[in-house]
Amino acid sequence: MWKSYTLALSLALSAPSLMAAPLAPEITTSQIQPAFAALAQRADSLAHRTTTHCLSDPAQMTQAYHDAFDAWIAASHWRFGPTETNTRGFSLAFWPDNRGKTPNAVRALLAKATPETLKPANFADQSVAAKGFYALDFLLFDVDLQGKVPSQNRCDLAQAITHDIARIAAILNTEWQHEFASLMTAPSARYATAAEATQELFKALTTGLQLNDDLRLGRPLGTFDRPRPKRAEAYRSERSLRHLMVSLENLHLLALALAVEAPEVRSTLDRQFYRVISRAARLDDPTLAGVSDPQKRLRIEAVKQGIQDLRSTVATQLGPHLGVSAGFNSLDGD
Template sequence: MKTPFATLAFCALALPAVADVNDVLDQHILPYFHGFAVATDTLADQASETCDPALLKPAYTDAFNAWMAIGDLRIGPSESGALSIYFWPDKRGFTPRTLTRLIDEKDPVVQDATAYSEVSIAARGFFALEQMLYDPAFADYGADSYSCALTAAITADLAAQAKTLADAWAKEFVVTIRTAGQPGNTTYLSEDEALRAVYTQILSSLEFTSVQRLGQPLGTFDRPRPARAEARRSERSLKNVLLASESAYAMAGHLADWDIPHTDAAMSRLRDAATRIEDPAFQDITDPSARFRLEALQIAVQDLKTAIEGEIGGHLGIGAGFNSQDGD
């Protein structure tokens, strides 16, 4: 199945060896995966002491912020490992339905960490936890309730997933990328392939932000869909757009060893467009003026992607034939 995170279609042009994949790994990907694991561990520790939503929300915010720096990667262990951390968009409402079933049945799976790792991804990760902390239909529970135990189970599972993913990157997949083109590396047969794989993640993240994070709530002029805004309950829809864009921009800067003034300017315009958004959860877009501002932000995200394509893709010789939407 093709996704916005799929690997790129190779064009015939060879890439000059000027981009620094190791810098992307060392300065961005690896430290942020480590930070994500630390943040989720802190969240799980707090949840083991109290499941009070008001007390857990700051740690939840820190963990989600950490995730957004590397959450759009879909290569290596993140290709499948990210799915149960970040189950969104959920157009059919699987998450609330699955959580409701667990609560109604008082499923004992919450008492067994191994068993909980096998439950539906709709009841795992950030969006399941967001329901339990922010949705009035779920967040009104006592310390001795099943919902409290469920919240603790979700946080413990999230921390375990974060550690597994961080370890897989730091101990295994980083070696796969660094040894691209060497004998025995069947994932990347050349350094160019590894470079292209990292480059496409940058573009795919921006594409996902434009099409999903902004496109989902925008819907159409006649039928906007504010209820589909990412993380609207925790009012971080705008924050996620900014953090994902900043992450893509940072990785682009690490990848390039030359000046990228058009990309810098595009990022500056994106930040400026974000300051004009009044509702951080995008719930006001039924108002035409609010919709216009959100569309302007979407255009700014698309412009950042175009600037990176020109200043980095063009410099590297990735031109005609490249499509960040193509699948394997």
């Protein structure tokens, strides 16, 4: 069983309101920096265990994979600043993959990669489709691949992928602990005012909720007549529901921190998050395969509706309180 990666709800969410003091410093130190520190530590452990245990004790590598992937999902809504630079976010997480580029890229590397290709300096230049957690997910858990590719070949590529994940995670952590944190916590060329930094955090919340609504649930739900269970995120490793849960739990923390000076809004958001997370936990459907079953589908749709209710509260109550709006994000064009 995977170790749960969620920050405890007892974290101190005591940042003062925007009118009294900026919200960004508290959220940066209590949520963002710990998330990227955990990602770096778990990614490093994944790379180490892949090198030492891929052939001899693959269960240890698999556990490290789940731990590191949990850490990425917990940090993944912070898709600005260091994560945007040099396609780092996509290099860790190329998803959704609408055209099957990741399976094609992984198969191509397995067929013709050389030791030189897999060296860290060279592998860093590979396509984002061949790198990151989703490439590793396909490599480790695709049943057809397991039956056709020798374990040694798969392990060689797994080592290249995990060392690249660790490299990127270490860069993200370093930049968040130092340079970019200072940009978030004091007026800077990036964020001239506290309101601009708050808007960035608010956008992280709205985009994270939208991703869960439109992609994590919307893609596998498809339509009633044509559900698409194989579009569920990381279904091969049975992580689809897990990703939804980890994301919602961490967005819950962010929402409470942003609403700290609006008690009624905070109470509403807390109640709505608790309801939707509880509903998701009761699904007991790791791959969201229930989208193809009429009764189970209704329960998944109820979770989706709960997320839409959250999005409405955030847009109509939290945003006006903060004096910000989400603006455009990359999902809006999908």
